[in-house]
Structure formats: structure tokens, C-alpha cells
Amino acid sequence: MNTFDKFFTKFAYKFDKGYPDMNNDQDVLLLESLIKNTIGEEFSIEEGTKVQNHTTANDKIINSSGGKKAGLVKMSNPYRIGNRNKIQSNEFIEIIKSVYPETEVEVVGKGIDDNKSGKFNLFKFKTEDGDIALYLAGGGNEGEKYEQSFVGNAKQGAGQPNNTLPKNLQTLYKSLGIDNTKLSPDDIQFAGATDTKRDLSFEGPKDVGKTVSDMTIVYGGKEYYISLKNKAGSGVYSGKNVPFIVNDGGTIVYDASKREAIPNISTLYNMFGIDPEKVAQGLNDYISKEGKEDSWSNADIEEARFQNLLASSFGYGYYYVKEIKGDDVIVVPILTSEEAKDAAGKVISAEIKYPGPTTKITAVKVKTDSPLFGPSEYLVASRNTQGGIVPLALRISKNK
Numbered sequence: 001m002n003t004f005d006k007f008f009t010k011f012a013y014k015f016d017k018g019y020p021d022m023n024n025d026q027d028v029l030l031l032e033s034l035i036k037n038t039i040g041e042e043f044s045i046e047e048g049t050k051v052q053n054h055t056t057a058n059d060k061i062i063n064s065s066g067g068k069k070a071g072l073v074k075m076s077n078p079y080r081i082g083n084r085n086k087i088q089s090n091e092f093i094e095i096i097k098s099v100y101p102e103t104e105v106e107v108v109g110k111g112i113d114d115n116k117s118g119k120f121n122l123f124k125f126k127t128e129d130g131d132i133a134l135y136l137a138g139g140g141n142e143g144e145k146y147e148q149s150f151v152g153n154a155k156q157g158a159g160q161p162n163n164t165l166p167k168n169l170q171t172l173y174k175s176l177g178i179d180n181t182k183l184s185p186d187d188i189q190f191a192g193a194t195d196t197k198r199d200l201s202f203e204g205p206k207d208v209g210k211t212v213s214d215m216t217i218v219y220g221g222k223e224y225y226i227s228l229k230n231k232a233g234s235g236v237y238s239g240k241n242v243p244f245i246v247n248d249g250g251t252i253v254y255d256a257s258k259r260e261a262i263p264n265i266s267t268l269y270n271m272f273g274i275d276p277e278k279v280a281q282g283l284n285d286y287i288s289k290e291g292k293e294d295s296w297s298n299a300d301i302e303e304a305r306f307q308n309l310l311a312s313s314f315g316y317g318y319y320y321v322k323e324i325k326g327d328d329v330i331v332v333p334i335l336t337s338e339e340a341k342d343a344a345g346k347v348i349s350a351e352i353k354y355p356g357p358t359t360k361i362t363a364v365k366v367k368t369d370s371p372l373f374g375p376s377e378y379l380v381a382s383r384n385t386q387g388g389i390v391p392l393a394l395r396i397s398k399n400k
Contacts, residue, residue: 053130054078057099061134066095073148074190080120080137089121092136100127146230146323147214151190154215158183168329172226172321175331178219189216201312202267202305205340209317225318240265241391242382245279252283252390268394271302271309272364272380273352279362279382282355283389289357299352299364306366310344310378311337313396332372345370360389376400 055078062072062081070091073082083092093105108115108122115122120135150168157165162173162180173180209225210216217224243261244254254276259266269276285291314320316339320332334343345368352364364380377399385393 050130051078054132054134056129057127057132058134060099061095064095064099066098070095075137079133080135083136087136089123089136092123096123096125100125103127147228148190150228151188151215154188154217155185155190158185158188167327168323171329172319172331175333176217176219176224176319178217178224183217183219187218189218190214202308203312204308205311205315205337207317208315212315212318227318227320229320229322231323241393242269243391245276245283245390245392247390252280252287254280265394268380271305272350273300274362274364274382275354278354279392282362283360285357286355286360287389291357293356293358294354296351296353296365299350301347301350301364301366303347306347307341307344307368310368311340314340314343316340334372339372342371343373344368345373345376348375360384362392 058074058078058081061067062074070087071083071085072087072095073084075082089107093107096105097103103125106124108124110117110119110121114133117135120137122133122135124131124133126132153166154169157169158180160180162170165173165180169180172178210223212227213225214228215226217226240262242265244256244258244266246253246255246258248255259276281291282294314334316334316336318334320334320343321329322332323329332343334340348367348369350364350366352362354362360383362382366378366380368376368378370376379397379399381395381397382392383395384390385395
């Protein structure tokens with residue numbers, strides 16, 4: 001009996017028909033609630049199906065003869081396909097139609113209608129897998145390329161003695177107690193093409209091993225979830241746009257009426273002590289190239305809540321594997337809630353800098369002391385990521 005059979009057998013009594021009727025709204029809501037309670041995070045049947053449909057179409061296109069010849073690659077977002085060889089739109093359309101001969105492809109230009117990207121075209125078409133909308137994006141960022149290379153080497157070397165493997169794999173397997181001669185390529189899975197987005201919590205960390213895993217190894221009847229990071233650093237939080245800093249007839253203003261439109265964003269601004277009036281004024285100075293440049297000053301942030309947020313961003317239930325010099329890695333087990341809090345560490349200092357004539361970024365620099373990572377630094381940046389001024393996106397990244 002597989003996992004799904006066990007799940008539905010366990011909860012069959014809760015449904016009138018002994019199984020969930022997907023045409024019955026109450027059954028769908030109940031099923032989503034049961035899955036949410038089982039996996040410990042929000043779950044939507046509709047969104048899960050949509051992601052799976054895009055993942056299926058994405059895989060078919062990339063693995064087609066045309067996709068392979070064009071050098072198309074997986075990216076961490078199932079709605080994007082990496083375009084390493086920079087093929088043209090008409091070539092991509094031909095590849096899509098080679099996989100789905102009966103479909104018509106609509107190309108939506110950058111920033112037009114439902115294309116929210118200012119850099120890439122959106123390709124929309126209908127298939128037996130559902131309605132699909134894919135971006136033909138860049139060739140994959142350096143972090144994604146590192147993940148693909150790491151997992152590819154692991155699969156290629158599966159079954160060989162540990163001491164014949166690249167240094168980074170030797171270090172990983174030594175830390176996990178894995179004998180590579182007992183592994184086959186099928187025991188090693190690349191999970192980097194799945195959607196790993198998750199909501200952060202101000203209440204602290206949750207078990208997110210399966211969600212954040214870039215590489216999953218099955219060994220000795222156990223699954224090892226591994227989150228891979230290259231030298232460049234890693235993102236912590238990438239949320240929705242800031243709704244209350246807006247363009248009003250060419251002037252950037254703080255619209256207080258929209259302050260609670262997205263509560264999490266408002267809470268983050270409060271937590272970091274970011275003054276939206278200063279943000280708006282700084283952006284206007286950037287547009288006019290006038291005014292006084294801001295300098296770093298001490299920030300009064302809510303330290304305990306920030307530590308909880310960081311611990312939530314790490315989560316637990318996996319191994320954090322980061323690239324270091326000499327083609328090696330460090331392996332940090334983050335398997336428990338306490339280890340997630342240790343990964344975050346305690347806040348030592350915080351500084352803030354607002355936009356001005358030469359920069360459109362509002363930045364908060366937070367230094368922590370972590371028992372697992374040592375002295376660490378996080379950057380909270382509020383800026384437009386598509387070459388404009390607004391809307392602003394709020395991002396948190398770990399610099400060191």
C-alpha cells in the first residue's frame with residue numbers, strides 16, 4: 001500500500017462517499033485541511049494541480065529533442081525555463097509545438113497584460129496538462145547551475161568508492177555516514193525544479209525538509225533532504241510587493257490607506273523600523289537627483305521577532321550544504337527547532353539607510369552571532385527589481 005492509499009484509507013470515514021468527491025466543494029475543503037494538518041503548511045488542491053501541470057509541461061519541453069538541442073534547462077521555478085543559448089521566441093514556439101502539435105502559442109510581451117515580468121516574454125498555450133504559461137528566462141542563475149552540477153556529479157558517481165568522488169561529495173557523504181558504493185543513480189533525486197516558496201512565521205521554525213530540499217538521497221531506508229547553496233549567498237525571504245509606496249502622478253507617496261493591504265509587509269516594515277515617509281522622499285530624491293544622500297544609522301528593530309523570522313526562514317529537517325573554497329562544502333545539520341534558532345543566532349547590531357540621489361534602495365543591515373554559522377550578516381532590501389521605481393519588493397538575504 002503506497003502513501004496515498006494509506007492516507008485515504010485512514011481518513012475515508014470523514015467523507016460521505018468514503019472518498020473525496022472532487023466535484024463537491026466541501027469535500028475539497030476537507031481534503032485540503034487534512035493535507036495541511038499532515039504536512040504542516042498551507043495547501044491548495046487548485047494551486048498544487050497548477051504547479052504539477054506546469055512542472056509536467058516544463059519537463060516535456062526541456063527533455064524533448066528540440067529542447068535538448070537548444071540547451072533548455074530547468075529552473076527552480078516551474079513557471080520558467082532556462083534559456084542558456086539565448087534562442088529566439090520563434091525557435092521556442094517551434095519546440096513547444098513539437099511537443100504539443102495541436103496547440104496555439106500566444107506570446108505576451110514584457111510587462112503587458114498578465115505578464116508581470118519586465119525582462120522576459122510569457123508563452124501561453126493549452127495542453128492536455130491544462131492551461132500553461134511559461135517564461136523563457138535566462139540561463140538559470142549561478143545557484144541553480146551549482147545545484148544541477150552537484151546533483152549531476154552525484155548521480156554520475158553513484159556506486160563508486162567514496163574516495164573517487166569530487167571533494168564536495170566526499171565531505172557530504174562523510175558527514176551523513178553514506179557509503180556511495182551502496183547508492184544507485186535512482187537513489188539521488190534533483191528537487192531544484194520544484195516550487196520551494198513558503199510563508200515565514202513570526203512564531204518560529206517548522207519542519208520544511210522536503211520543501212527546501214534541492215537534493216534528496218534515499219539511503220538505508222531513510223530520506224536525506226539537502227539544501228544546496230553556492231558561495232554567493234542565499235535568499236531568506238522574497239515576499240509580495242509593498243502596497244503602500246505608490247506613484248501618484250509622477251510623485252512617489254506613502255498611501256497610509258493601503259498600509260494593511262498586505263499585513264505581513266506592514267509587519268515587516270514595523271519590525272525593522274522602516275519609515276515609509278522617508279522611503280517615499282528618498283525615492284523622489286532619486287528621481288530628481290537632488291537632496292542629501294543618506295548614511296548608515298542605528299536601527300531599532302524588534303530583535304526577538306527577527307530571530308524567530310530568521311529561524312522560520314531556515315526551518316529544520318534537512319542538511320544545509322554550502323560551497324566554500326577549494327571545491328569543498330560545509331555541512332550543517334538543521335534537523336531540530338533548536339538548531340534552526342541556533343542557525344539564526346542573536347542580533348548584535350542593526351543599521352538602516354534610505355534612498356537618495358544615487359540609490360533607490362532602502363536597506364537594513366543586521367548582524368547576528370550564530371552558534372552554527374558564527375558571525376553572520378543579513379540584508380533587508382526594499383526596492384524595485386524590474387528597473388523602475390515602484391512597486392517595491394521586500395527581500396531578505398544572508399550575505400555572510
